[in-house]
Amino acid sequence: MTTRHHAALGALTVAALTSALLTVPAAARSAADADGQLRIHDLQGSTRLSPYADRTVREVPGIVTGVRGYGSKGFWIQDPRGDGSAATSEGIFVFTGSGPAPGVRVGDSVLVSGKVGEYYYGGSGSGNQSVTQISGPEVTVVSSGHRLPRPEKLHADRIPEAYTPPGDPAQEDGIEGLALRPERYALDLYESLEGMNVQVPDARVVGPSTPYGELWVTVKPRQERTVRGGTRYSSYDAQNSGRLKIETLTPLSEEPFPATDTGDRLTGGAAGPLDYDQFGGYNLAARETVTVERRELPQERTRAQRRGELAVATYNVENLDPGDDPAKFQRLADGVVENLASPDILALEEIQDDTGARNDGTVTAGKTVSKLIDAIAAAGGPRYEWRGIAPQDGQDGGQPGGNIRNVFLFNPERVSFTDRPGGDATTATGVTEQRGRAALTHSPGRVTPEDAAWEDSRKPLAGEFRFRGRPVIVVANHFASKGGDQPLHGRVQPPQRSSEKQRLRQATQVNTFVKEVLAVQRKAKVVVLGDINDFEFSPTTQALTDGHALRSTVRSLPRDERYTYVFQGNAQVLDQTLVSPGIRRFDYDIVHTNAEFADQVSDHDPQVLRFRP
Incomplete structure (x- = not known):
């Protein structure tokens, strides 16, 4: 990754604008033509696949909302302006590779050039959805210390009860080409927020924390609740749309993740970019460690058998x-x-x-x-x-x-x-x-x-x-x-x-x-x-x-x-x-x-x- 630093945001040069427009298909240029600049929602589009996939784009603007300096290294940027459409995400992941940690900080205003692609965790044969990202980036840091875009709040009323749009299992691309309907399906809502700054309020823990700095919560507390505070999987049609994984962006060596059990409570909520991986799908990459109120769930004990049992x-x-x-x-x-x-x-x-x-x-x-x-x-x-x-x-x-x-x-x-x-x-x-x-x-x-x-x-x-x-x-x-x-x-x-x-x-x-x-x-x-x-x-x-x-x-x-x-x-x-x-x-x-x-x-x-x- 190449990083440059500017003192203030300046106008795009004619050469940069011409380069950006020439690297996208003509049918997709209309979104950029309105004000002469290609933006994140243009890259994300209104389906799960980017209309700019496998194309090189130039100087896409955004504010850095999260940085991952380990594993799949990179950072997220978000356009604070937006296009007003509920179906198009204003955030995107910038993949910087396995080298040094990304040279940006949360709150930086940046211009990113690179290749747009769809990355499948576990490979395309896994059935997982893809993550739209920019790879091989050239990054210009224009200025720093900006307020982050207001987080999109994920609460019970916003998450649809229906988990996924219907699809044809015989089709390898499944639901990828369908227009997103975030008001109707939970997976569509999460996809429409992919890469964006989101926030989960206080939420009940429904899956214990792991050694990898992750836990599961529900933002729909009444959905299939178990007697001990979990969320029950009761049929193939009841996937429980309120489930969401929370993981930490802070290296565990620096700040251990709190041990949590089912029924505990995530207090103060969590905020960060909405990510996706093969180990659970959509997840909130928390910028700060979370705090948990322990319920001290007891282990159950069964009764002893009677003499004749x-x-x-x-x-x-x-x-x-x-x-x-x-x-x-x-x-x-x-x-x-x-x-x-x-x-x-x-x-x-x-x-x-x-x-x-x-x-x-x-x-x-x-x-x-x-x-x-x-x-x-x-x-x-x-x-x-x-x-x-x-x-x-x-x-x-x-x-x-x-x-x-x-x-x-x-x-x-x-x-x-x-x-x-x-x-x-x-x-x-x-x-x-x-x-x-x-x-x-x-x-x-x-x-x-x-x-x-x-x-x-x-x-x-x-x-x-x-x-x-x-x-x-x-x-x-x-x-x-x-x-x-x-x-x-x-x-x-x-x-x-x-x-x-x-x-x-x-x-x-x-x-x-x-x-x-x-x-x-x-x-x-x-x-x-x-x-x-x-x-x-x-x-x-x-x-x-x-x-x-x-x-x-x-x-x-x-x-x-x-x-x-x-x-x-x-x-x-x-x-x-x-x-x-x-x-x-x-x-x-x-x-x-x-x-x-x-x-x-x-x-x-x-x-x-x-x-x-």
């Missing part, structure tokens, strides 16, 4: 391996004992092998599990026993080298495990009849591990337990992740959920297995649970419950309590527990201990089911 829980422990900090094992153990009340059976997801992410061919997990069992006992819980099946090296997805798998812990003082040998990484368990009851041919055993549905994904682990002499079959799951799905905030609407195809095949496999159990014993007690990686209203859940073989227990909770995970400010269900018709009465609880908190031992909340077999 069987408690079956599930917990994604997020890539647990023996090399993890002992504090993680201690916190997980405390959570099992204090928050989950020491369930009788605990299905764990993301147990890594004994050497963690080191890709050395190790597949055993005895050290990982034993270390957790010891920690639970030390925390005052039972001395659990465990069962599991080691995967084939590198065949179950997850972190490379980690060989994550599902594992059962059980309290031998209250429940017994029915061992039937023969199950291994590639041998499927089946269903047989014993004394009129359904039984597994292999326990523990894997459900159809050789089927293509489980390629590069965790295989379900089935086990047969006995509680007070009564058999219960439990199937622990960790379905394929949502990686590769297009974002809610992207240019393709509705977003394509490509990862769903594999989960649908997986759900069908598990559903078929449960039907085989029920064909042998109609009233068999079957619990299917784990990290399903999909919503309670999803086609995946519909496939799991097909033919009334299972029902999702999450629907037994009030709507504002249905969530196990928080993603980009949306509290949502990813972990589920489903039961066969033989389990008519039950008590189900999602125990909110992680997802809403900045200081979390896992990114998932555990859940527990209690019933009388």
